[in-house]
Amino acid sequence: MSAEKTHIVILGGGFGGVYTAKYLWRHMRREERAQTKISLVSAENYLVFQPMLPEVISGTLETLHVISPIRRIVPKATLYVRAVEEVDLKNKRVRLAPGFSLRHIDLPYDHLVLALGNQLAHGLVPGMEEHAIPFKYLGDALRLRNHIVHVLEEAAIADDPKERERLLTFVVAGGGFSGVECIAEMHDFLTHAVRAYPSLDPKSLKTVLLQSAEHILPEMKPSLARFAHELLERRGVEIRLNTRLTAVTEHAAVVQNKADKVISTIPTRTVVATVPVETHPLIAEMPLEKIKGRVSVTGFLHTAEMPNVWAVGDCASIPLSDGGTAPPTAQHAVREAKLCAQNIVASMRHTEFKRFSFESLGSLASLGSRSAVADVMGVRISGLLAWILWRVVYLSKFPGLDRKLRILADWTMDLFLPRDITQVRIFRHAQVHREHFEPGEDIVRQGDIGDRVYFVIDGEADVVVNGQVCGSIVAGGVFGEIALMNNSPRTATIRARTVMNLASVQRDAFHTLVAHFPGVKGTMDELLATRMALRKQAVARSTTSLPT
């Protein structure tokens, strides 16, 4: 890059970022193009077409067909498939995380476009990060799909009716577009897939949608939301309104009714989280004014503080002429991107900026099984017609002719071919991770196979042997190592007495650490010796107290 070139750096590979790059190139004249470098930084090398993501769950669409390679949309931009590590607004420099070679890449900029979106706020619900499946990225949809098939496979051979019920219960948190489309596709997939499992009764499937507000689809007109609600309920989806997810564990979703504050537990192995969202951490750190966690920009889309820092999409708070702000939809992001590109070019030409204004064309939600609800320019449509409209509209919006054709082919084949029930197990569980338990839950069960060792971060647990409480474990404690060190079944049940947070290390990693991490073997040997001595004492005591 020559020193005189204007460098425009765009952060974020969603609709806002990718379309800003695309329109920038389009709006520049030939001589301007030669004088400009456009760098786009994205965590992935593809753009996800969010509205079609739920169809990956049901397998209606092939995984790779709901994404579009960014390079093909913006061939003239330099694409950095890296995470952003730091944004230095003062020195006008962006630092990217390392790749194969462990060095940072520093990008100086003349214009910076923030299009980082938002992220799921795992931290707000205990256990969500540890045990829920988020639903936002392509990897999430794939993971969810494979998890659902895994759960069906396990349910098909489960002897314990309680465990089978737990396996066959599916909970989605969030009644917005994403949550509703997700539960609709999941329900659809489950009812079709279960036919391949002769030992499972389709009636034993249970799908639950949690919505903290009073209606689902609050973005739509009440009459359409009601239609969607009734249709999902008729199909068998249980919808719990005014209900918040308050905790997630390996075995259950804990929910609270907002009206009567009653807390209840839904035994399940599958909790999908589409809410709540929070500000992207990089945005949160920036010394820029924010409104409800979004970067406050002028109607021209640049920040008031720095006219060369722009923001578009879900991370931007954009004032509209009616006093409101632009809603966080792909439709708006694309229009914002277009204006942002025009205004950056205007800034380079020293001509006048334009102000953002855009009337939404309407909203659409797919409900699976050939139905949808639509609200297009004031007209409300539901059912099959809305579903056809949904497909026509979104297909036309999908970037790239090749993808359009592939999606059409998928949809055509889905009309007459059975659902795919293969489970591609490529998701490795973290070897060292955190776990969350609620009071009364068993962390390990006596007699079970030991697959990991636990360290107590906070909370207290009872040690239960043959049904009798015979000790307790508190913060800083370790348990589960005996079964791993001796390769024997669990010698006791450990039951959470309070809310508990733990760190766990899986078998293989534990053995590697014991073998090679200095200090670990000594500590483990000591611990084991103490435990064995205590147990011998206990046995001795129980023997003497026995009637002779």
Added chain:
Amino acid sequence: MSAEKTHIVILGGGFGGVYTAKYLWRHMRREERAQTKISLVSAENYLVFQPMLPEVISGTLETLHVISPIRRIVPKATLYVRAVEEVDLKNKRVRLAPGFSLRHIDLPYDHLVLALGNQLAHGLVPGMEEHAIPFKYLGDALRLRNHIVHVLEEAAIADDPKERERLLTFVVAGGGFSGVECIAEMHDFLTHAVRAYPSLDPKSLKTVLLQSAEHILPEMKPSLARFAHELLERRGVEIRLNTRLTAVTEHAAVVQNKADKVISTIPTRTVVATVPVETHPLIAEMPLEKIKGRVSVTGFLHTAEMPNVWAVGDCASIPLSDGGTAPPTAQHAVREAKLCAQNIVASMRHTEFKRFSFESLGSLASLGSRSAVADVMGVRISGLLAWILWRVVYLSKFPGLDRKLRILADWTMDLFLPRDITQVRIFRHAQVHREHFEPGEDIVRQGDIGDRVYFVIDGEADVVVNGQVCGSIVAGGVFGEIALMNNSPRTATIRARTVMNLASVQRDAFHTLVAHFPGVKGTMDELLATRMALRKQAVARSTTSLPT
């Protein structure tokens, strides 16, 4: 299951296992079916159609289209998607690994069919398990595809020409069907995909095939193998005959010429392993006679030791009438499965067994870019005609009409749509894993970002600061913790002096362990204090020795 039912347990979800289950059901009469339970144990819930696996790399076929759900092929068998933990031939019992619930499942059997195949022998080549990408399962093909795109993305923004060369070099070990088809598809994909990367010169791509024998495709007639060899070379694939892979590291493949014993190093980030294979560990443990690692069976397919233990497919050594043994191909596995099923039914009916005999129909190898080689009933074909034959034959063999249609659609669209270059990053690196280095390689580089800590299992390394060796590290040593504890760049380069094996722990896992694993924090603090003291001494020494 009623106690009187005959229980047939089949281990393995490849062609041998799945087709044995299928033919068993087909050959039984209605009343026999009511008296029999067929259990099939498979690590995955799908059958992989191996010949089409390489097309997943190039994206010609959609990922899920090269696999077929086992439940749809054998709806009447009970499918256990579990690993096998133990086979107790004496007590006629198979023990399955735990699933969601941490209990074993024990399956007693009357007849046992071993169809476990073989596995890649990672242990034979140092560093292969740690740094090579195996090519055998569906997950491998996906991982390879995503790795290739990742490497292209990184090469596109790499400044260092050496690193770019390393990133653009791709090595496949093994010149059999699997290796040849793999390199052909990789080469095909690379030459198409690179066009989407304007900063990369297509001529800088380098693909290397390593074959330890004197020819590639030793299973085929020499003239056909020669044709394939010349065609691949003409396209630009470098074929190294008589060359063995002797070690793999993060940065290179080490190879040895069998004739002159000369060892050379190929700098690369991508080594794909299709060889060598070894006996499945469960088979290796069984007290049954084996020939070249395969279970020796009679011509009736049962073992001589136990007439109720049968073996088919790649794990079985099956005598043919000409004195040889049945080759390990899917074609043979299916025929063996059929006979095995017939003979088990015969055994239940106390009728006579049949003996295995089967004339191979021929062999086919796809070479990408619309060419192939074929050897069908004595007739040799190559080029486009062979390629069409390849597609017709394998499509007809693919189980399930729905899959046939989906594959046809994929092939049709591949004729005119561009290659997909999306990289779906769903593969998590192990947090605690082993690494292998060859003499002279840098394990960490001074100034790099520290992303993990290392423990030396064996070997020795030099500590190099500012180009000067100033210490060494031996087995039992730890390094790399300073950059993690202090969040600073690497303070020294650590260079392997000998062959080295290390265990490494990634940043996040390391911090969790330091925070919660008893004993770890103390050890790390001690280590850090010692190191800092040593460094102060060194600084003091160098200061006093300076001219004042």
